[in-house]
Amino acid sequence: MIRFAAASKSYRVDGSVVPALHPVDLEIARGEVFGIIGHSGAGKSTLLRLINLLERPTSGQVLIDGRDVTHADGADLRRLRAGIGMIFQHFNLLASRTVADNVAFPLRLHGGMDDAAIDARVAELLALVGLSDHARKYPAQLSGGQKQRVGIARALASKPSILLCDEATSALDPQTTASVLELLADINRRLGLTIVLITHEMDVIRRVCDRVAVLDAGRVVELGAVTEVFLHPQHPTTRRFVAEADHREGRGPDYPGVPGRLFRLSFRGDTTYSPLLSRVVRDTGVEYNLLSGRVDRIKDTPYGQLTLAMQGERLDEALAQMRTAGVDVEEIAR
Numbered sequence: 001m002i003r004f005a006a007a008s009k010s011y012r013v014d015g016s017v018v019p020a021l022h023p024v025d026l027e028i029a030r031g032e033v034f035g036i037i038g039h040s041g042a043g044k045s046t047l048l049r050l051i052n053l054l055e056r057p058t059s060g061q062v063l064i065d066g067r068d069v070t071h072a073d074g075a076d077l078r079r080l081r082a083g084i085g086m087i088f089q090h091f092n093l094l095a096s097r098t099v100a101d102n103v104a105f106p107l108r109l110h111g112g113m114d115d116a117a118i119d120a121r122v123a124e125l126l127a128l129v130g131l132s133d134h135a136r137k138y139p140a141q142l143s144g145g146q147k148q149r150v151g152i153a154r155a156l157a158s159k160p161s162i163l164l165c166d167e168a169t170s171a172l173d174p175q176t177t178a179s180v181l182e183l184l185a186d187i188n189r190r191l192g193l194t195i196v197l198i199t200h201e202m203d204v205i206r207r208v209c210d211r212v213a214v215l216d217a218g219r220v221v222e223l224g225a226v227t228e229v230f231l232h233p234q235h236p237t238t239r240r241f242v243a244e245a246d247h248r249e250g251r252g253p254d255y256p257g258v259p260g261r262l263f264r265l266s267f268r269g270d271t272t273y274s275p276l277l278s279r280v281v282r283d284t285g286v287e288y289n290l291l292s293g294r295v296d297r298i299k300d301t302p303y304g305q306l307t308l309a310m311q312g313e314r315l316d317e318a319l320a321q322m323r324t325a326g327v328d329v330e331e332i333a334r
């Protein structure tokens with residue numbers, strides 16, 4: 001549904017050319033929640049803004065539903081943008097308008113709806129984002145999370161099929177972030193909306209995204225299902241993001257003095273909650289030391305990742321049993 005075909009972007013600064021994005025080939029499917037993660041300056045905003053043509057590619061193409069929109073203008077551009085909502089880090093609400101008027105704003109701008117129809121649509125949108133009781137308030141009377149909910153309602157006003165989220169939770173505390181991400185996931189499920197979000201936090205990706213692209217210095221350095229990228233990050237930049245999300249340091253563990261070989265076991269789906277490890281240990285008599293671990297969810301999928309030191313005569317048999325049961329077993333070099 002959204003396709004970048006060798007799309008690149010360079011900016012001109014003081015007469016010299018600054019490459020922000022090297023040619024990117026990427027497809028985002030209809031109805032998925034797609035995350036783009038990268039450090040400051042990696043090119044995330046540029047890539048996001050190519051979708052609604054707030055920026056035009058320097059070379060290559062942007063296709064929406066198979067149609068090349070790279071050079072869309074006039075009525076074509078207005079139609080394209082009406083089908084793409086956007087929310088922002090700092091909400092971008094009109095301070096002098098009420099919540100209801102902020103949400104109604106794009107509807108009045110586009111015309112074609114009478115006041116009664118606009119009021120009904122605004123009421124529906126405010127109910128969707130849980131703000132029905134706040135319609136007559138002004139933005140200054142709302143919390144950050146409530147402001148972002150107004151932003152979401154406004155972005156959905158013209159019934160877009162795509163929602164772009166530009167660091168939408170970066171200004172919010174962790175609990176509010178979680179509730180806004182939950183709302184986005186709910187909207188994605190209920191309305192089938194395609195969501196593209198950019199962030200510098202792997203935890204945001206973990207909570208809501210189906211797939212992720214990791215951007216580094218204007219290039220996509222890793223791309224895949226979040227479960228795969230999260231459990232088996234390949235690129236050093238991705239590894240650092242995942243390590244940050246796990247609240248551990250980016251370097252590999254060494255655990256001096258711990259006897260045995262080190263393994264990282266990754267469980268996902270139902271095996272996460274089965275007593276597999278204790279069964280294998282009982283069957284084979286191997287011993288283990290648990291060094292670190294996490295059991296959590298990646299969007300709707302439970303997962304666990306444990307770092308263990310293991311030893312015993314039947315260690316190979318124990319590892320084979322776990323692999324057969326669907327556990328990813330990686331040996332970690334000391």
Ligand SMILES: Nc1ncnc2c1ncn2[C@@H]1O[C@H](COP(=O)(O)OP(=O)(O)OP(=O)(O)O)[C@@H](O)[C@H]1O
Binds near residue numbers: 020
């Ligand atoms: N309008 C512009 N004019 C000149 N250079 C720009 C412009 N916008 C972005 N850049 C440059 O392009 C590169 C990518 O910027 P971009 O904003 O896309 O990165 P980002 O990953 O979104 O960063 P951040 O997380 O800090 O917003 C940076 O080097 C930036 O300085």
